[in-house]
Amino acid sequence: MRSKDTAAISAIRSAMAAISNAEAVPAAELDTRGGSGPIAGAVGVGAAEAERRHLTEDEQVGIVTEEVRERDAAADELTLAGQPEAAERLRAESAALRGLLG
Template structure:
């Protein structure tokens, strides 16, 4: 599903479809965030000195392996993104901001189409 979202983003960029671009970028970012490994807080102040025991240097030293998401995980993230937009649209409509509500519903529709096509 991630690959199809990426391809859809490329198409939306070519077509200059702002609604689709916003929805797809947001969904892909949410997937990226879910793959990120949580950062552990430092245990305490580092001891002074030029070198730190166990430290590595060089190309790739700061890279952390990312979590691998299943297709079900990715689908769940995209479903949540669509659901959040629908809830927000209802709230904006209640507040009289029909223009924003309409845009959010359109973004939710973009994501829901991708959920339906990957089933």
């Protein structure tokens, strides 16, 4: 991020957010009845806290790979739509994420 490469920064932040979202426990799995916390029937901040899932390295790589695929597909669509500058930005983001994958 120190290089001020805005495309790389944007792509990395987006990938980090996608990984963070994947670590979240689905709402359907949360116990929202409130009977198991320190205050029975509690409602509000922290009432439905749950430990986040721990993704394997393969799962994280899969998420970043999907981010690359989505950017490539969107760049192709933007090129066809006559928006080469926007397409080039997405390709730069895709390249930055590929660099993380090795």
